[in-house]
Amino acid sequence: MGRPEMLQPEGLPAPLGQYSHVSRVRSEQLVFVAGQVAVDERGELVGEGDFDAQVRQVFHNLERALTGAGASLSGVMKFTTYLTRVEDLEDFRRIRRDLFAELYPEGGYPANTLVVVTRLVSPAFLVEIEAVAAA
Numbered sequence: 001m002g003r004p005e006m007l008q009p010e011g012l013p014a015p016l017g018q019y020s021h022v023s024r025v026r027s028e029q030l031v032f033v034a035g036q037v038a039v040d041e042r043g044e045l046v047g048e049g050d051f052d053a054q055v056r057q058v059f060h061n062l063e064r065a066l067t068g069a070g071a072s073l074s075g076v077m078k079f080t081t082y083l084t085r086v087e088d089l090e091d092f093r094r095i096r097r098d099l100f101a102e103l104y105p106e107g108g109y110p111a112n113t114l115v116v117v118t119r120l121v122s123p124a125f126l127v128e129i130e131a132v133a134a135a
């Protein structure tokens with residue numbers, strides 16, 4: 001696998017958070033991970049009403065999914081994030097900043113699209129994240 005390259009092309013403003021405007025990789029395989037929600041291996045909700053706990057479980061599930069496909073969080077090229085409450089945006093940025101300091105210590109963050117939606121498949125889910133990674 002080629003090393004993911006995170007780009008900040010000229011003429012674009014600085015990102016509003018921990019993401020890059022463009023990611024590029026030469027890869028033999030791409031891995032597409034369906035949106036992950038805050039459920040444990042038994043399918044039970046983790047962190048009912050607790051946004052922080054749900055985000056951390058979602059990233060745990062993403063890591064497991066990627067590992068199962070021969071990839072890793074370090075190979076993620078793009079996340080798509082769905083929040084159900086706009087008031088969780090600052091908490092999401094804080095949690096992601098903390099997680100990304102560990103996951104991406106050099107600061108090359110994957111591209112990200114963040115959308116606030118009315119609800120997810122279950123009203124108990126506060127966040128869902130999908131990923132595209134190079135393997």
